[in-house]
Amino acid sequence: MAEKYISRSSAIAARMLGGEMMVMSAVDSTFFTLNEVASAIWQAADGRTPLSEIVASKICREFDVDRERAQRGADRFVDELSQHGILLVSEQPIMDFSSSPGNQ
Amino acid sequence: MSLLAEMNQKALDLGLPISVHFDITYRCNERCVHCYLDHDDHGEMATAEIVDVLEQLADAGVFFLSLSGGEVLMRRDFFEIVERARQLLFNVKVKTNGVMIREKEAARLRQLGVEQIQISVYSHRPEVHDAITKLPGSLKRTVQAIRFLKSQGLKVTIANVLMAGNFSDNTGVMALAKDLGVLYTLDPTITPKMDGDTSIIALRIPGSDLKQVFHNQELVGNVEEFCAPPPAPGEDVMDGVPCSAGHTACYISPYGDVFPCVQFPLPSGNVRRQKFLDIWRHSPELNEVRSIRARDLPTCSTCAHVGTCTRCPGLAYMEGNMRGPSTADCEKSFQRTGIPSANMLKRTRAASAGPLIQIQSLPNSVQNHNVALNVALEENFLTV
Numbered sequence: 001m002a003e004k005y006i007s008r009s010s011a012i013a014a015r016m017l018g019g020e021m022m023v024m025s026a027v028d029s030t031f032f033t034l035n036e037v038a039s040a041i042w043q044a045a046d047g048r049t050p051l052s053e054i055v056a057s058k059i060c061r062e063f064d065v066d067r068e069r070a071q072r073g074a075d076r077f078v079d080e081l082s083q084h085g086i087l088l089v090s091e092q093p094i095m096d097f098s099s100s101p102g103n104q
Numbered sequence: 105m106s107l108l109a110e111m112n113q114k115a116l117d118l119g120l121p122i123s124v125h126f127d128i129t130y131r132c133n134e135r136c137v138h139c140y141l142d143h144d145d146h147g148e149m150a151t152a153e154i155v156d157v158l159e160q161l162a163d164a165g166v167f168f169l170s171l172s173g174g175e176v177l178m179r180r181d182f183f184e185i186v187e188r189a190r191q192l193l194f195n196v197k198v199k200t201n202g203v204m205i206r207e208k209e210a211a212r213l214r215q216l217g218v219e220q221i222q223i224s225v226y227s228h229r230p231e232v233h234d235a236i237t238k239l240p241g242s243l244k245r246t247v248q249a250i251r252f253l254k255s256q257g258l259k260v261t262i263a264n265v266l267m268a269g270n271f272s273d274n275t276g277v278m279a280l281a282k283d284l285g286v287l288y289t290l291d292p293t294i295t296p297k298m299d300g301d302t303s304i305i306a307l308r309i310p311g312s313d314l315k316q317v318f319h320n321q322e323l324v325g326n327v328e329e330f331c332a333p334p335p336a337p338g339e340d341v342m343d344g345v346p347c348s349a350g351h352t353a354c355y356i357s358p359y360g361d362v363f364p365c366v367q368f369p370l371p372s373g374n375v376r377r378q379k380f381l382d383i384w385r386h387s388p389e390l391n392e393v394r395s396i397r398a399r400d401l402p403t404c405s406t407c408a409h410v411g412t413c414t415r416c417p418g419l420a421y422m423e424g425n426m427r428g429p430s431t432a433d434c435e436k437s438f439q440r441t442g443i444p445s446a447n448m449l450k451r452t453r454a455a456s457a458g459p460l461i462q463i464q465s466l467p468n469s470v471q472n473h474n475v476a477l478n479v480a481l482e483e484n485f486l487t488v
Contacts, residue, residue, distance in 0.1 A: 011217040013195035015167040018118050024195050026217040031107055
């Protein structure tokens with residue numbers, strides 16, 4: 001299966017509130033809150049790190065969850081947010097992210 | 105409870121400012137007859153100061169940022185400010201009259217990921233709109249701006265402030281909004297000037313017009329539900345906070361002054377002298393605002409409308425007492441339901457009881473002189 005690279009869209013607003021990340025799309029105003037695990041994936045979505053590596057290094061290690069379950073959850077999360085244009089997904093590293101507000 | 109309401113509740117529980125209204129200038133290219141601002145520049149914050157404040161707001165947890173004025177585009181660094189705000193991941197809403205927005209500006213706002221643009225329109229007729237803004241050609245420019253913004257796919261809302269001079273045009277503005285494919289909001293509130301001058305209140309629409317607005321299905325949806333008598337308030341209502349001002353929201357002026365709300369001119373600190381979070385957490389004024397619950401309001405806590413009234417503590421403050429009634433909101437509750445507010449009943453009783461006449465007949469009595477003073481103060485409190 002091809003590797004996935006994920007990057008935060010620049011057309012979003014986001015802020016951490018009491019351990020949860022609030023994310024709103026500037027395109028269609030859809031609003032999400034991300035729990036601690038989803039927030040960890042979000043923070044790690046730098047366009048360069050493969051999703052499988054994020055799952056292994058961030059999710060399995062920090063949240064004590066088995067690899068298969070964590071990967072399934074991460075795939076679902078990425079699919080849903082990418083449908084709203086909140087996460088960008090590619091089979092190649094996403095290099096043009098330097099101007100993304102998500103890097104702040 | 106919606107997800108957004110849950111987040112607001114969470115911010116309230118955590119004592120975090122989730123929303124800030126930031127006026128970056130009071131300068132304006134229009135001179136609206138009902139405007140509460142002084143448009144001279146008395147020393148606006150420079151770009152670097154504003155950027156520093158934005159960084160502090162992001163660190164403090166602010167998510168919703170309204171950039172307003174004055175006319176925001178009067179600042180040459182406006183887009184620089186928006187760009188930094190978006191880099192800091194704020195949800196940015198811009199309030200403007202649109203006069204300076206052409207294709208290029210609309211495209212830039214789209215590119216920067218501004219979530220929403222609110223534009224003031226007072227009438228669909230140029231002779232009425234332009235007479236209010238005192239800028240000839242302003243309606244034409246504003247409508248053009250809305251079209252440019254829409255062509256970029258931006259979410260635009262027309263804000264229609266109602267006053268005596270444009271009341272009959274609200275259906276025309278609503279039709280214009282529909283034609284342009286934008287949202288429409290209506291606001292019948294005219295606020296006293298920030299310097300305390302209340303002369304513009306005379307522009308408010310009369311109660312009979314307010315009643316018409318509240319009973320217009322197109323504006324309020326289910327009229328029967330909207331205008332229903334208020335239910336008896338429970339303990340949760342009496343322990344509730346009046347609004348988000350000072351609790352999860354605040355206002356910052358172009359001079360760095362911090363207030364609980366744009367409509368609540370209680371000076372609470374200045375970001376040129378203090379860190380925003382120090383003001384937010386430790387300002388005695390903000391802490392006083394936060395301490396007030398519905399049960400602490402001497403008149404409003406006894407009012408049938410206490411649980412459903414739109415009582416604005418800022419307007420009450422401008423009337424002389426942040427714990428007092430806001431007579432404009434008393435009027436709204438009355439015109440909506442037909443049930444007089446406790447404040448209205450109190451004023452009626454005070455007017456009919458005639459204690460002042462008895463007191464005036466005994467002007468030499470020290471004791472009665474004191475009573476007269478108290479009554480006069482209360483009368484002032486009730487009617488200002």
